[in-house]
Structure formats: structure tokens, C-alpha cells
Amino acid sequence: APVKPVVAPPVQKHDAKAAEKLIRKLTKIRTISAKFKQESIGSDGRIRTESGSMQIKRPGKFRWNTASPFEQEIVSLDKKVWLVDRDLQQVIIQIQDERMSNTPAQLLSGNVKEFLKDYQIGLYRDDKQERYTLTPTGDSDLFEKLDIVFRDGVLSSIELRDSLGGRRRVELSDVNVNGMISDSDFRVKIPKGYDVIDQTSNTEQ
Amino acid sequence: CATTPKEPELPLELRQTLWETRHKALQQMNHWQLMGKLGLRVPDQSGSMSVEWLQNRQDFTVYLDGPLGQSLAKIESNDHGIVVEADGKRYQGRTPEALLYDLTGWQLPVSYLRFWIQGVPVPDIQETSMQLDNEGQLSHLKQAGWTIDYLEYQNQPPVSLPGRIRVEKGDIRMTLVARRWQVK
Numbered sequence: 001a002p003v004k005p006v007v008a009p010p011v012q013k014h015d016a017k018a019a020e021k022l023i024r025k026l027t028k029i030r031t032i033s034a035k036f037k038q039e040s041i042g043s044d045g046r047i048r049t050e051s052g053s054m055q056i057k058r059p060g061k062f063r064w065n066t067a068s069p070f071e072q073e074i075v076s077l078d079k080k081v082w083l084v085d086r087d088l089q090q091v092i093i094q095i096q097d098e099r100m101s102n103t104p105a106q107l108l109s110g111n112v113k114e115f116l117k118d119y120q121i122g123l124y125r126d127d128k129q130e131r132y133t134l135t136p137t138g139d140s141d142l143f144e145k146l147d148i149v150f151r152d153g154v155l156s157s158i159e160l161r162d163s164l165g166g167r168r169r170v171e172l173s174d175v176n177v178n179g180m181i182s183d184s185d186f187r188v189k190i191p192k193g194y195d196v197i198d199q200t201s202n203t204e205q
Numbered sequence: 206c207a208t209t210p211k212e213p214e215l216p217l218e219l220r221q222t223l224w225e226t227r228h229k230a231l232q233q234m235n236h237w238q239l240m241g242k243l244g245l246r247v248p249d250q251s252g253s254m255s256v257e258w259l260q261n262r263q264d265f266t267v268y269l270d271g272p273l274g275q276s277l278a279k280i281e282s283n284d285h286g287i288v289v290e291a292d293g294k295r296y297q298g299r300t301p302e303a304l305l306y307d308l309t310g311w312q313l314p315v316s317y318l319r320f321w322i323q324g325v326p327v328p329d330i331q332e333t334s335m336q337l338d339n340e341g342q343l344s345h346l347k348q349a350g351w352t353i354d355y356l357e358y359q360n361q362p363p364v365s366l367p368g369r370i371r372v373e374k375g376d377i378r379m380t381l382v383a384r385r386w387q388v389k
């Protein structure tokens with residue numbers, strides 16, 4: 001029998017309907033607060049877990065508080081990001097940029113249509129979950145593949161494979177969508193005695 | 206509030222004998238792991254990252270991870286040589302300092318930190334100046350142009366280990382906070 005030609009892995013074709021649905025689903029989320037458990041698996045198999053809580057409010061406001069293994073707060077407000085580290089007693093203030101990109105938080109606080117236009121989107125659905133898979137059309141160095149998973153209609157996990165072969169999975173619990181979150185929740189009170197490194201006005205204090 | 210009166214300093218010879226016994230114990234510490242946080246204050250590249258340092262006799266592996274759990278760098282030093290991985294690139298040879306600087310722009314004196322982290326000076330460096338506290342622990346160290354201040358210690362049987370260290374040279378300032386020590 002003729003030898004079956006080697007077929008390249010199926011390039012994900014873009015499912016425009018799924019993209020529309022995902023844009024609607026994500027844009028509907030005006031605010032979201034949840035507990036998170038993040039598992040990072042390095043390309044060498046090294047596993048690290050972090051857990052904490054997060055609050056996000058469109059547009060552009062998010063708070064990502066890690067409780068374990070280290071206490072740390074990452075807060076974004078008005079295009080600035082505060083990185084408060086309890087152990088180091090240090091606060092770094094930066095302009096929000098790609099490098100600091102916290103993809104899950106950016107996805108939920110940024111402009112969804114804008115974010116999704118650079119990705120092929122596919123949808124896998126079964127009775128337990130709706131899994132949207134994003135693969136970048138250009139060579140984005142953010143990630144190689146991103147899965148956004150809804151369970152019973154509620155955002156449940158975001159899984160990301162980066163270009164180094166590492167994987168990060170953020171699992172959400174106690175999810176509260178479109179609850180009241182006031183802007184003052186995104187203000188950072190810098191504890192006394194902390195070392196403040198303000199890189200936004202590029203004149204170091 | 207009343208500041209706690211500074212303990213009167215014990216005589217130097219006593220502190221030195223305490224240091225000698227302590228130093229021997231630390232030199233026999235061949236297998237240890239440290240999980241901590243590293244704050245880096247450098248003119249235009251300040252940052253904070255978590256550090257995992259695994260030391261086995263002369264070999265060590267160091268993981269540097271970013272605030273969001275993303276892996277920033279991995280440094281491996283063993284008798285095959287030195288490998289540094291960062292940004293999907295992998296470099297070999299030369300010193301960890303040079304490799305890490307090329308890949309990340311950070312000037313981390315990795316080969317020295319290995320000793321300073323444990324609370325001991327780097328061996329065989331001539332101009333070394335040390336100050337000891339009343340427990341015979343290093344409190345201040347000057348070596349190879351770097352200044353190291355030991356701000357906190359954790360009692361970690363069999364010997365206490367540094368909990369908070371500040372390392373400075375010129376406009377580079379690093380703070381290392383040890384979250385968990387494991388000594389085999």
C-alpha cells in the first residue's frame with residue numbers, strides 16, 4: 001500500500017465563531033475576583049506552586065496577591081505596576097510593559113478584541129468544559145499556546161505554554177464575576193520603611 | 206519607644222573562638238538548599254526575584270524566577286563546566302558571572318554569593334575584613350570590592366544561617382532574604 005505521506009501536525013484553523021463567543025464571554029466580565037493556585041512546570045520538569053488571590057476590574061486594573069510561598073503583591077493601576085515584596089521590604093514601580101506581562105491578568109483587564117486579534121482561536125467543548133485554545137499567528141514571545149477554560153459557564157483555569165517549553169497553569173476558585181470592586185482596592189499603601197524604587201519617572205529616587 | 210540597649214561587645218578573642226568553631230561547621234556543610242528572595246537595585250534594572258540555590262559539594266544549581274512564577278534564569282556549575290539558561294538561550298563555559306551578565310544584564314557575583322549566603326567569607330581572598338557579633342557570627346564583611354552586611358540570622362541546627370543579607374558594590378545593591386534553609 002502506498003506509504004501514507006507524513007502529515008504536518010494539524011495547524012489550528014481559526015474558528016471565527018468561537019472567537020466571537022470568547023470575546024463576548026470575556027468582555028462580559030467587567031470585574032472578577034478569585035483565589036488562584038498557579039502551577040509552573042519548567043522545561044526540566046521542575047515544579048513550583050504558588051497560591052493567593054486576585055481582583056481584576058476593567059479597564060486596566062488588577063491586583064495579584066501571592067500568599068505562598070512568598071508574600072508579594074502586584075497591582076496595576078493607570079498603566080503603572082506596583083510590585084510590593086514583603087520579604088525584601090521593597091516596592092518597585094514600573095510602567096506596565098510586555099515584560100511584566102501577566103497574561104491572565106492582562107487578558108481579563110485589557111481590551112479583549114485587541115488582545116485576541118493576534119491569535120488563531122479554536123474551541124473544544126464537552127459536557128464538563130469549554131476550552132478555547134489560542135495560538136499566536138505571529139511569533140509572539142509571550143506564549144506558544146494559551147488555553148482558557150470555562151466550567152459550567154464560569155472561568156475556571158488559564159493554561160499557558162511558553163516558548164521555553166515551560167508551562168504555567170492558573171486555577172481559579174471562589175470565582176465572583178461582576179461583583180462590586182472599588183478603585184480604591186487598587187491603591188497601594190507602601191508600608192513604612194520599605195525601599196521604594198520608582199522606575200516610572202526614570203529618575204531613580 | 207525605648208531602643209533596646211546595644212549588647213556590650215564580648216571581648217574579641219571570645220568572639221573569634223566562637224567564630225572558629227562555627228566556621229569549621231559551616232565548611233563541612235556540603236549539601237544545602239536555600240529558598241529565598243533576591244532584590245536587585247541597579248540603576249535602570251531593578252527587580253525582585255525568587256532564588257532557589259542547591260549546593261552539592263562544589264557543584265551548584267541556581268534557579269531565578271520572576272514575580273509571576275516565570276523562569277528567568279537557571280545556572281548550573283559542575284565539573285563539566287558552567288551552563289546558564291535564560292530567555293530560551295543556553296550558554297556554556299566562562300564564568301557564571303560573565304554568562305549571566307551577557308544573558309540578563311545582571312551583575313550577580315554568583316561564585317562569591319555561594320560563600321556569602323552561608324555566612325562565610327570567600328576563601329583565599331587577601332584583603333578581607335570581617336566583623337563578628339557576640340555569637341561569633343559574621344556581621345560585616347568586605348571582600349573583592351563588595352560590602353556584605355548580615356542583618357539577620359536564623360537558628361538552623363546544627364549552626365545558625367543568615368536570614369537577611371545586603372550585598373553592595375558601587376551602585377549595585379542586592380538584598381537576599383532566606384525563606385527556607387535545608388541542610389543535609
